[in-house]
Amino acid sequence: MQLDTAILIGLLFGVGIYLIQQRSFARILFGFLILSNAANLFVLSMSGRPDGKRSPIVDQYTQPSVDPLPQALILTAIVIGFGVAAYVVFLLYRLFLEQKSANAHDLFNQVEEEEGTE
């Protein structure tokens, strides 16, 4: 049982989701970053309790090592998350440039009209 890790992951998910629902772009961005790291931590915790195990580097097999696969998975996920985060920064910045506002509430509460003309 990894209660401490589980609580930390739950906390991170909660904080991430809370921040995504905020109005300021900066908070939304941090929300996304925390959320993707919470997911990464969740996958990492799937390799089981690391107590008394050595890191998975091939040398002498004297003591059992932790499962290396979740680490390999989150390595990929971190890189992908980094790429997507870069895109989020770009999109939020472009929204800021177009709308002259860094407030999601202002952005989506404008009077909506369907755009039909070119």
Next chain:
Amino acid sequence: MNWIILPFLLPLVTGLACLAAGVRTPIRRGLGVVSAAAQLAIAIYWVARCSGGAIYTLNIGAWTAPLGIVVVIDLLAALMLLLSAITGLAAISYGIFETEPGKEHPLRIPLLQFLVAGINLSFTTGDLFNLFVAFEIMLIASYGLMTLEASGRSIKHAYPYLAINFVGSALFLCGAGLAYRLFGTLNFADIAMRAKQMPDDPLVYLLALLFLIVTATKAGIFPLYYWLPKSYPIMPAPVAALYSGMLTKVGVYVMLRLFCTVFPHDLTSLHTTIAWLAGATMIFGVLGAISRSTIRGILSFHILSQIGFMVLAIGFFTDLAITACILYIVHHIVVKASLFLVGGTARHLNGTDKLDDMGGLWKVTPVLGIVFLLQAMSLAGIPPLSGFWGKYLIVVTGMELQQYWLVAASIIASILTLFSMLKIWLSAFWAPEPREGVRTHVRGWKAMTGVPAAMAITSLVIGLGVPLFFGLAQTAAKSAKDQEAYARAVFSFEGKGERIVP
């Protein structure tokens, strides 16, 4: 040269080559069209090869399953590859007729190719984590493509799409981690075999539920569809056609693959949940469509109600229902993409796609009118057009299972679909010409009409040649549901350390 990896590799390499071509539009377009045509040929080759129900696998880097990444093509995947090749070719050629060479964004064709590469990889992968990577390739390309040519005011509608998919990806990653913890493997076939040995484990239910949410986000199932009708109308017509045809269907395909090939078949309470969510999706989608007043808005909401039909079939989960689902996907992708292209052409001719300001198109271009009418009637499910057969089979299955409320919902959705298609027909084609007249001087509109016309012929062929396509769908459904055959195909690959099927 291994042909299994080609549907993924070819668009990827084409995309890179297009990037290298830089701003030289003719080279980029030439590469795009040639590659799309080659993808179509490869896809036809695979459908022909798999049509008997055979399954082909490739262990990447000769690492055998379950440790290595395995790429699998069965008939279902081959059919999806064929559809993605058709839509990709249509989107690229329509884009060439629509946009002047100087005005096309130099990144449009490369991003389209990367998007197709991601889509094709998610069809052919046999590994949960590789599926995650395929989704991310697809999503990152789609984020870029969506905002590439969007105008300043509408770009904000890309944000909900980005946000929901970001959360969806995080959940997918958690699901992959949980699956690894539960089964000690990420290979589809291996998970399927191991899940059988742990019946009634609540964690298997939890995992399936997690992936239901992930695929529902991708497919736009109630209540996770808010992003779709907002974000699709901001794209240019050919890109919107590709998105409407393929992207949501990737969600449906993965749901089909996971619930048929990977998860145990006795998750009945989840199947019931899926069916009722599908019913809600149908009704909300079609009601949303009625409230819209632009062609793109109406068509975007109709994607939802059609997704409802496919997912309803997955929820019923009989052999006939899965066959109906595949037949419906085949019909829907061709019809939906071509309707978006018809809408794009109509918008060019009228200078707007607000239904109130449109009109006079029937007099100017009866061909476009006939194409629209054929596809719209097919979408509503008028026999003998292609949309009828899938709907008919789904309704029959619903009656057999005595799910009368869901059958009623699907029939109501069909009638309301007919209603909003007639709304487009009456305002855009039948109404008198608007004061400014129809803009017949628009560049290349006749050639633009040719693309949806060719797709209309394709869907006519599907509708009239339904015995052939029904047979294909039946074989695809059978081989998708046969977990033992799938595992045998994945594990019997000749390579070092051959593994016996557990």
